[in-house]
Amino acid sequence: MNINRRAFTKAGLGVASLAALGGTQALAGPEHMIRKAIPSSGEMVPIIGLGTNRYGVDTSDAARAPLKAALERFHMMGGTVIDTAPGYRTSESVLGDLIAELGIRDDLFVATKTDRSGGPEDTQAQLQESQAKLKTEKIELMQVHNLRGWKEALPVMREWQQEGRIRYIGITTSRARQYEDFEKVMKQEDLDFIQVNYSLEQREAADRLLPLAADRGMGVIINRAFGGGRIFNAVGNQPLPAWAEDFGCYSWAQFLLKYAVGHPAATLSIPGMTKLHHVDDNFGAAHGRLPDAKERRLQEKFFDSL
Numbered sequence: 001m002n003i004n005r006r007a008f009t010k011a012g013l014g015v016a017s018l019a020a021l022g023g024t025q026a027l028a029g030p031e032h033m034i035r036k037a038i039p040s041s042g043e044m045v046p047i048i049g050l051g052t053n054r055y056g057v058d059t060s061d062a063a064r065a066p067l068k069a070a071l072e073r074f075h076m077m078g079g080t081v082i083d084t085a086p087g088y089r090t091s092e093s094v095l096g097d098l099i100a101e102l103g104i105r106d107d108l109f110v111a112t113k114t115d116r117s118g119g120p121e122d123t124q125a126q127l128q129e130s131q132a133k134l135k136t137e138k139i140e141l142m143q144v145h146n147l148r149g150w151k152e153a154l155p156v157m158r159e160w161q162q163e164g165r166i167r168y169i170g171i172t173t174s175r176a177r178q179y180e181d182f183e184k185v186m187k188q189e190d191l192d193f194i195q196v197n198y199s200l201e202q203r204e205a206a207d208r209l210l211p212l213a214a215d216r217g218m219g220v221i222i223n224r225a226f227g228g229g230r231i232f233n234a235v236g237n238q239p240l241p242a243w244a245e246d247f248g249c250y251s252w253a254q255f256l257l258k259y260a261v262g263h264p265a266a267t268l269s270i271p272g273m274t275k276l277h278h279v280d281d282n283f284g285a286a287h288g289r290l291p292d293a294k295e296r297r298l299q300e301k302f303f304d305s306l
């Protein structure tokens, strides 16, 4: 994908959007957004992706139109990585339809999951269902959802990877009580990616999982950087500290996302977003620079003092 600056501004991004992105930084356009490398391949991906656990809607226009608008804006902003799962109700089919309608499949990096433990045939069947729903032969990233059935699923996923039908494989979690088991699987399996929850509010992943991922050369997708949205309620209208602008944060969402992806082991974050203005706001975190270790400690101290 190559959206140049003219196409970017022509895309109808008004003053409000540009302000949300951090003013002049946004004028640099998507080609200047921050990207990080996938350790197993060196492929560069934007540090902001799209979480779609709220895309499991019905077939009505009323339900789908706002999601289509958000997805279109995500693409326009230069976003590529989209995370879904068979467990998110109709999310895979909704995405398959919307991506086809927008004609943007070739620009995207689609990640989905397996969650069955009925053996190789069961996993095989689920992979085929995902291909059909997402309307795609090739899936960029296949992850075992919350480790469910990982022993049976990983060998099948590896076969598909060798055949070129899946590019990367990984495992996911979003619960600290699963970290011990998660760590064991990370130690014994060669994986391209892990996906884990990590936020200013829940930092436990940084104790062991994130350093281990760095040691093992695994990419890290951060989920729930907003605690599912709960953190916004907790911080309310509290102003950001003035120094947040030093590393390009002009909203709480940008402050939270830059903290999460600022961890050296993190590759990208996939905020859930169903609203256009949230896409605009969150892409602000993909511009400017990420906080360094000292600034991230300041962020923690500030957050803990609220």
Ligand SMILES: NC(=O)c1ccc[n+]([C@@H]2O[C@H](COP(=O)([O-])OP(=O)(O)OC[C@H]3O[C@@H](n4cnc5c(N)ncnc54)[C@H](OP(=O)(O)O)[C@@H]3O)[C@@H](O)[C@H]2O)c1
Binding pocket: 050, 051, 052, 053, 054, 083, 084, 145, 146, 172, 173, 174, 195, 222, 223, 224, 225, 226, 227, 228, 229, 232, 253, 270, 271, 272, 273, 274, 275, 277, 278, 279, 281, 282
């Ligand atoms: N175990 C797993 O594999 C696992 C578990 C959990 C999540 N995930 C993945 O991670 C993704 C992210 O997790 P999540 O969606 O639960 O939590 P999240 O990203 O922490 O929070 C999403 C919530 O934040 C709101 N939001 C987004 N941008 C905002 C902004 N700029 N300002 C204010 N509110 C904003 C969203 O609202 P709107 O929707 O209204 O835009 C939504 O209500 C999921 O969608 C899913 O793909 C994976």
